[in-house]
Amino acid sequence: MLAGRFDPTADLAVEELNRRAVPVFRVDVAQFPVSLALAASLTGNGWRGTLRTDRRSVRLEAVRSVYFRRPKRPQMPRGMSPEARKVAEREARLGFGGLLAALPCPWLSPPGKAADAEHKPLQLRVAVDSGLNVPRTVITNDPNAARDFADSVDGRLVFKPFYPVRGRLEGRNAAVYTSLVEPADLPHPDIATTAHLFQEWIPKAHEVRMTVVGKRVFAAEIHADSDRARIDWRSDYASHVYRVCAPPPEVVAGVHRVLERLGLPYGAFDFAVTPDGEWVFLEVNPSGQYGFIEMATGLPITAAIADYLEGTT
Template identity: 75%
Template sequence: MPGAGQILVLAGRFDPTCDLVVNELNRRGVPVFRADMADFPLKLTLAASLHGHRWNGTLASDRRTLDLASVRSVYYRRPIRPRLPEGMSAATRKVAETEARLGFGGLLTALPCRWLPPPGKAADAEYKPLQLRVAAQTGLSVPQTLITNDPGAARDFADTVGGPLVYKPFFPVRGTVDGQSAAVYASIVQPGDLPHPDIATTAHLFQEWVPKAHEVRLTAVGTTLFAAEIHAGSEAGHIDWRSDYDSHRYQVCEPPAEVTAGVLRMLGVLGLPYGAFDFVVTPEGDWRFLEVNPSGQYGFIEQATGLPITAAICDYLEGTGP
């Protein structure tokens, strides 16, 4: 109910995007209990029992205690998986991790409150093949796409497209190589580069290269949409804007009516109250859907444009927003 109860924030300890939301809720005087699932079971204590159709109990840290019955909403912001006691065998650790996920995580999902986003729905929506099907189903324009581990099929797809392809990973690939941070971004594949034997090693996603006037990050909170053009100022950023944030210029824009309708229908099908959508806008002005991230970053857009995305998220968590 609006105006009553606490907001539970589940996030990693160092999360600037989450900090924006927590700071705004604090400014509004809304009670917040912030925790990271990584602190369970070593620094978080859970005790809950089922009374009738409701779970009652507490979640406690070394400083504060949360009455589970008081939770009105949960901001699920990329929490880290539970950290377990040192010295556990691999087999014991695997069992304990599963029990923590199904017990602690399962109890939280059983609370009768709104989530942004719901963990199960968000996990399902991470699947790119599902996203692309639902986007096409709900009226958004989707590039020609192939998923394969067959090098010959990739070559045939390039022949069908009649031009360069884009390869992109299904999930962000980041890590360190020789002590240096490294990431795999979208890259252009020329037809002459195919077939390539590495394609046979796992599933690969290829799409037709769509000419870009610019790209758009469209952030949806409930039924409120915030759209910003991303104009990349480097060659690498033109291929994948995530590879060169420093070169960008941003500009607030208004999505076409058919894109707005498609985005809202897509959120409805996926069961999501939040989504960070990426589109390519062609030189002719056509919007082509690339992907949606159910817990995507938005702080850099708000900082660059002033779009009130944090306020909309807080409205939703308070129960006052659509």
């Protein structure tokens, strides 16, 4: 398992695999090369060797599957010059990362495919190609183009960052969530500073988080009870009420097509469900958290992940 050292989602999978007496070697890529040693040789049967920390080791040829859950980047030894660090980081990525990618076993999810799927323009196009309903969308750094788009949809817009934006601001935790944009606020000169993604606002009866593991689908409605959570439910988890639901068959078929075309065995899909019952695709997260859904609903997502890693599904 390749995961951050403090990752509750990865912890769930480890606990389930331990319960099943399945051996697990968990490591964070950030431990390489300071506290993670690698030694591997190419033989007629492929790569053989070991990964070793000061406490445990694993034989590469014994690895049956890999759970890839947002590990950190390799951390180089202190005291290296910027030039040497840049070279060492690249060598670690291509050498250590490349060796792991060469292991002939299933990944949940393959790092390269997961990285590609993080690109919202790609996943939106694939969702359209897969038959899912997608909001009208524009990507631009032209303030006037944003205004023209607002005129074309004849209503409110939402702005979304392409990647989660979190950090510290004036000593407090801060994050950028999906936000409403009034047409009267456009054009705005800040749009010219970088690429911006705008979509038409979708009226919602509720939202759905659909977690897909292989062929298994787990869907839960998210009913938000605050103004900010109705725009982006991630902004206020305390306001949620969750209900298990059964997605329409055509939506299920569409999400499977999305994952097949992206080359992923796992995806956490977000849908808006309109008051008329239309399901509208918002995004898919190739490494999305699921623990909060499982805890609230009892949906056996961890068991499905363990089944996939064991090769029993």
